[in-house]
Amino acid sequence: MKMMVKQFTITALVALMMLGGCSDSKKGGQESDAETLIAKTVYTLNDINGSSYEVTKSGTDFRISGIPEPVVVYDIFATWCPPCRAEAPHLSSLQKKFEGKVKIIGVTIEEGNDNAYYARFAEDIGVEYSLVNSPDNQKFSRAVAGAIGVGQDFPIPLMVVYKNGRFVKYYSGLVPEEMLESDLKALAEAQ
Secondary structure: OHHHHHHHHHHHHHHHHHHHOEEOOOOOOOOOHHHHHHOOOEEEEEEOOOOEEEEEEEOOEEEEOOOOOOEEEEEEEOOOOHHHHHHHHHHHHHHHHOOOOEEEEEEEOOOOOOHHHHHHHHHHHOOOOEEEOOOOHHHHHHHHHHHHOOOOOOEEOEEEEEEOOEEEEEEEOOOOHHHHHHHHHHHHHOO
């Protein structure tokens, strides 16, 4: 009986960790409320492979320049977060399935790591979508979280979906690939 209780407890803890996501409780470098209100509306996101994206915020919309795909998914993550690591292969699979229709961009909330660090992470985990490592990453992530109403201490992974720059929906925590695939397919095929 004790063994069954112990097994159940361990299983429940693992399930809660995977479904609940991780929380970014680091306070360093956060902007004050006043700075957030005056924050710039154009963010530059630099891909670890040399591409650069300019994203302009207007209300809850985030329009990205230079992306031909109508659907953009921003995956806000950290390399130390188990659910973030678990979802990466699924996002890579979806990027392949919807090539030309959906662009997935991983936006790390971490600071101080160089592009080589994220390239190793991408190779180890199997990331086959854009990863951005920019000075604007933290500000951009907070702006997105604020615009969709999840607050500044949002859980990760946080995936936010836009179609033609307009906010569609978000997912918090680990999301089943099938659910995300169904939603992305409907968005990619809708006029």
